[in-house]
Amino acid sequence: MLQQLRLFRIFIIALIASVAVVIIKYLLHDFDLEPIEQSSLHNSVSSGVFFVVGFILSATIADYKESERIPADFASSAENLYEDAKAIHESYPDFDLKGLGEQLTTILSSFNSDVRKKSHSSRDHIHALNPYFSQMEKAGVPANFIVKLKQQQNGMLRNVFRVNYIQRIKFIPSATILARSIVVLLIVMLTLTNVDPFYGGLVIVGLITFILTYMLILIQVISTPFHAEGKTRDDVSLFLLTDVNRHIGKRNS
Numbered sequence: 261m262l263q264q265l266r267l268f269r270i271f272i273i274a275l276i277a278s279v280a281v282v283i284i285k286y287l288l289h290d291f292d293l294e295p296i297e298q299s300s301l302h303n304s305v306s307s308g309v310f311f312v313v314g315f316i317l318s319a320t321i322a323d324y325k326e327s328e329r330i331p332a333d334f335a336s337s338a339e340n341l342y343e344d345a346k347a348i349h350e351s352y353p354d355f356d357l358k359g360l361g362e363q364l365t366t367i368l369s370s371f372n373s374d375v376r377k378k379s380h381s382s383r384d385h386i387h388a389l390n391p392y393f394s395q396m397e398k399a400g401v402p403a404n405f406i407v408k409l410k411q412q413q414n415g416m417l418r419n420v421f422r423v424n425y426i427q428r429i430k431f432i433p434s435a436t437i438l439a440r441s442i443v444v445l446l447i448v449m450l451t452l453t454n455v456d457p458f459y460g461g462l463v464i465v466g467l468i469t470f471i472l473t474y475m476l477i478l479i480q481v482i483s484t485p486f487h488a489e490g491k492t493r494d495d496v497s498l499f500l501l502t503d504v505n506r507h508i509g510k511r512n513s
Contacts, residue, residue, distance in 0.1 A: 269492070270477045278470035285451045285465055294454040298461075302453065306468065309446045313439050313475050320431050320479050327426055327485035327496050334371060334419045335504040338364050341412040342508050344405070345392075354399035360392040361512030367416065368505040372498050375423050375486040386417050423486070430483050439479070443472045 288294055342364050349357040363385065370382040396406050430436060447469050455461025478494075481487075485496045 270474060270481065273477060274470050274474035277473040278466045281447055281451060281469045282462055282466040285462060288451065289454075289458060289462075294452055296449065296453040298453055298455050302450070305446060305449065309442050309472065312435075312442060313472060313479075316431065316435055316439050317475055317479050320483050323426050323431065324482045324485050324496075327423065330419050330423055331496065331498050331500050334416055335368070335500040337412045337415040337419070338368055339504045339507060341389075341409055341416075342511070344409060344412075346511065348396070348401055348405055352396065352399045352401045355392060355395035355401070358512055360389065361508055363388055363392070364508050365505050365512075368501050368508070371416075371420065372501045372505075374420070375427070375498070380420075380424065382420050383417065386413060386420065389413050427484055427486060436479065440476060443476060446472070 342361055345357060345360055349355065367382055367385045367389075370385050374380060374382045393406055393410060396409075397403075447465075450465045450468065453461075455465070481492055481494050486498075487495050
């Protein structure tokens with residue numbers, strides 16, 4: 261039950277906020293404490309707030325969409341590196357293919373853990389592939405084959421750096437502060453506005469509060485695409501890393 265509530269926490273928080281605003285507005289109306297008269301400026305202010313929040317949300321989603329591609333790119337680089345190394349091993353058997361495969365499974369496991377815990381062990385594990393490339397050079401593997409493997413290694417390292425950057429950096433923090441400020445000011449303004457008809461306006465105020473609150477929380481959640489497993493339902497899935505880890509382990513046994 262608690263797990264299900266956690267999955268819908270954004271909806272629940274936004275709903276609670278909108279209900280609280282509706283109750284406060286009803287009480288203010290009941291005690292005749294609505295000093296602001298409704299005017300055409302209200303529409304302009306509301307449109308401006310939705311535009312700013314929508315802009316920040318769309319920019320944040322761009323990083324989130326990139327984060328969705330990273331696990332596939334990382335898994336693809338790891339699997340291709342192993343399959344290429346296995347093909348090379350058939351002609352040049354004097355390097356430790358089994359050790360390289362085990363190192364790749366370690367990389368996949370550590371990357372899976374790093375993106376959730378914001379640690380950096382996968383970087384060191386990726387660099388630990390270099391001794392196997394040195395073994396290939398001594399075994400007489402053509403340089404262009406080794407260069408291809410190193411390019412795949414570099415692709416994995418680039419993905420690690422990009423994930424670390426997205427996880428740590430927020431999109432224009434000042435813009436996020438602006439969005440939160442104008443949302444609060446808009447809700448306060450609508451709460452203190454004498455709307456007519458009252459009950460129709462009350463519903464609209466509650467709806468606007470729900471939408472804007474939901475959008476602000478969503479921006480906060482997706483600005484960090486990888487959370488602790490099970491924390492939100494909006495996390496980027498890492499199932500491909502597990503699949504490739506299992507594939508390499510099976511092929512390497």
